Amino acid sequence: MSAKSKLGIFLMAVLCISVLFGGVVWGRTVVHYIEPGTSEVEKARVERLAREISEVFPDIEMQVEYIGWPDLNDRLITMIMAGNVPDFVLQQDFLPLARMGMFEVLDSWIDENPMHGVTRDIFVDSLLEYSMMDGNLYTIPALGVPYGLNVREDWLNEAGFTLDDLETWDGFLEVAAQLTKDTSGDGRIDQWGFVYPTGLSRFGWRHAEIMAHSNNFYLDEIGENPEKGSELLDFLLDLKEVMPPGYMTMGLQEAFQAYSLDQVGMMVAGAFMPANIITLSGGPEALIHTRAVPFPKGPSAEEFRVPVNNSGYAMFAGSRNKEAAWQVMTYLSSKENNLDYSAQIALPTRKDIAAGEHGEAAAFYYEDYGDEVVEANARFLADYMDIMAKYGIPRHKLLAGERLEREFTGIINDYMAERIDADTALQMISERFDEIMEEYQ
Amino acid sequence: MRKNAELLLHWKKKAYRHRAAYLFVLPAVVYFAIFGFYPLASSVWLSFNRLNILISPVPQFIGLQNYWYLFTRDHHFWLVFKNTLVWVVGSTLLQVVVGFLAALLLNKKLRGRTIFRGIMLVPWVTPIVVVGIAWRWILDPHWGLMNYYLQRFGIISDYIVWLGRDDTVWPMLLLASTWKGYSYMCVMILAGLQTISKDLYEAASVEGASSFHTFFKITLPLIRPILAITLLVGSIETWNNFRMIWVMTEGGPGYSTSVLSTYVFTKTFREYQFGRGAAVATFSFLFVLIFSLIYLKYTKAEE
Structure with missing residues (x-):
């Protein structure tokens, strides 16, 4: 066999292995996550989380791709149609993609495999309701937006x-x-x-x-x-x-x-x-x-x-790493992570996070602007938590x-x-x- | 039968003789076939189908119904078409006029001409999104430079909402587009001006021709072919210029400043009406194609 033929066979074998085991790198499952927050602060948080996930789940690697909110759905549709299906995404307007059958229905996942303490009853009712379409759950609420x-x-x-x-x-x-x-x-x-x-x-x-x-x-x-x-x-x-x-x-x-x-x-x-x-x-x-x-x-x-409404984590129906994606999604929805994320930009989606706790966590992101701003921000967020709960x-x-x-x-x-x-x-x-x-x- | 076989043999021989030429052309042909012809044909085919992926991902052949809908039932199509004509005709003409004047100026023996030629290229090399955002800021009704200076020099008494009024929004969009596009016209026209022999001007001067006559009897006729092509390229470029309007107004409020290119985008990628979006795109393509053919025939620029 000539050297050329050997090289050809080798390359073909590499290609086949890549196709068969796509998403697995040296024994680790690569979870492809699409993040729509593109500010430096948001990116820094997600990258920190990706490192953390590698430590908490030694067999999982979270690979992050950033696509801004305005183009999110267009780009996702293009990616999926081209066969490049990510594993999960943070979504706000999940209806179009859910209607196209691109998102996994999460009812059986949350009911039969409630990891990291993520169950239906931990979420604020109105926010969980927003995550549903035709009686099915499509996203795990991550940010509350009243x-x-x-x-x-x-x-x-x-x-x-x-x-x-x-x-x-x-x-x-x-x-x-x-x-x-x-x-x-x-x-x-x-x-x-x-x-x-x-x-x-x-x-x-x-x-x-x-x-x-x-x-x-x-x-x-x-x-x-x-x-x-x-x-x-x-x-x-x-x-x-x-x-x-x-x-x-x-x-x-x-x-x-x-x-x-x-x-x-x-x-x-x-x-x-x-x-x-x-x-x-x-x-x-x-x-x-x-x-x-x-x-x-x-x-x-x-x-x-x-x-x-909320922003929530949605899993793609065509994901090849659903188990791993679910582990990561629920980990990101743990009390600690929900608190940290919401403190940066919106309200928590979990009922077990109190306004005071949230305000304190938010201080981390505003401390450079002085105590007055930190206090005002905590009061402002508490206002919203109150009106969201009541109305x-x-x-x-x-x-x-x-x-x-x-x-x-x-x-x-x-x-x-x-x-x-x-x-x-x-x-x-x-x-x-x-x-x-x-x-x- | 025999004649056909002979003809085939003749073509085979010819192809073999010119094989190097065909091989050189092949990459361009393949590229065009994949990235030019296939999407175009696919888009035309799509325009005869109902495909709204929010309703069903399967295209359904409906003949000319998408076109019928656009021409008779769509509440915005004719407004968008009218906007496109205003946008293309206004923008191209203004770019040519301003570009022509700049080219005439830069063709003269001025001190610092090279520097001016360089500066003149700034709008052309500035990314269109940056230009759009800058103009939006300049035209901001509350803190924009336009209102500030016009009021300071006593030209206006109250601040004007330039992009929010029917009578000012299009002039302002055209102004921004002209600023961005005139330098390309200027470069093309300047190149044309420099090909005109100086002897002609000298002869005209000896004959006592005025500047007016020199311009209309020598300059204009001699750069007419370049002007014709520049106008055509400029108008097609403006026809498809999606970004400037998108950055400045997103085609809104509603569809009030939409042109065909933004309408295609909105219909296809915002509303997921792929069939109707393709029909708008095909109509737009055919309109430009027919216009270009008539224009080229009329101006005889193809010669």
Whole structure:
């Protein structure tokens, strides 16, 4: 046999072994994890965890690949279609991939193999509910994300109000009007009460969805609730008076900038706000004075309703290392890891983590900004833990979410620019939503 | 039968004689077949199928229904098409006009001409995403430089939401696109200007021709072929220029600043409507193809 033939056979053998034992490196199972957090702080935490996992599970190696949130689903679909199936991922909008059959149903895993103390009953109810589709569990909740109203309490107090005045939409508008003013005395308004950023469909929809929740209906069901929808549209138009004129070009990032630069006194966001504003100019100072409350009640609401969703670990149906992936997923969901992760950016998903404990853990990430910021952050997170526990309701997961978001934001911008009236806007939204939903039934 | 065999033999001989040439061309042909023709054909085929992977991962042949939907039922398609025409015509013409003026200037014997030529290339070599973000900041209604300076010089009294108003959003997108693209036009036109013999200008000067006449009777006719190709390349480039609009507005709010390239992306990769996305892409491709053929025939640039 010639040297060329021998080399060919050797290479073929290597290829076959790689295919047969893909994911196994010298006796260790390689678990391929997709992490959507791409900031340096998030990367540092994940890399530390990967090292830790190698020590805790000598037969497992966690290989991390970073794909940012905006491209996550597109990239995952491409990877899976190309046959490069990862083992698990942190997911927020798991519905499309679950519907495509790309995610493993986790019911039997959690019920029959509850590792590291991960059982259904340890998770906050509303967050666990968000992880389900058609009665099946698809993700293990890792981060709790409730949405509420973040408020500059110092501005409220200066204007003679307290947080309790933010009970209803009317009260909210009164407060927002008082916060909208010319602070420099040059005749131009430079401080506004509120911002509803409609420049990007995602936030144009999400913030209106939160306001719809506060008026006791789901935004995607606006056609079935025309009266409540009409109230929402009137409210949105009233908001124009208390918002910076460029609201229709802003995304969430610009809204955070405006908030941290003392241009806006209230905005809709979640417990993730500190992580987003702390590095911005004026961010730490703004955080010191920020409190979180449920979005005030609309005229049709009897009580507060706080929409919640989560980010959770989802296992791929095509994973070749499911046992190992499950071990790692549950390890990452242990009390210690859930506390550590949520302290960085959001709220814990486990019931056995108390607000004080969470605030203390969060101090690690904010200690460079001083004690005042650490205290304020702990108080802010405690606000959110409280409102999530009392009023948390899972957000609707929508298969046609992206289409509804774009349609809605386009119509709302026309409406707020007064190119169409409320009746026309409501009719257009209802008709377009019906058309889209029909396609997905 | 015999004639066919002879013909085959003739082609075989010819292929053998030119085997080196065919081998040299082969990699390019294979590359084009795999990465050019196959995706294109696949996309056209997909446009005749219903494929929304959120509903079913299996394509279902539906003939021209996707096109029918786009032309008659889609609430945004014609707005997006109109936006695309405004975007392509406006952007290309402005780039050519500004590029032409810059090329005329840089063709003159100026002091520091080489430095200016280098500086002029800065927008061209700057990544388009960076340009888009920078322009978004410049046009920010609250702290952008545009409002700041216009107000400082007394041109406006109130800050303007440049990217949020119907009457300003397209001029601003075109401004950003022109800034990014004019240097390519300038380089092409400058190259054309430098091929014109100086003797012609000297002769015109001796004859007493004015600058106006020199420009319209000598410069413009002689660089017409280059101008024609530059316009075509520029307009196709702008037609497919997805990134600038995506970075500045994401085609929104809603679909108000979408063009066909962003619409294809939104339909396919955001809404997972692969069939309809492919129909938009195929329509866009055919439109550009037909336009290019008519344009080339009209300008006789292929000669």
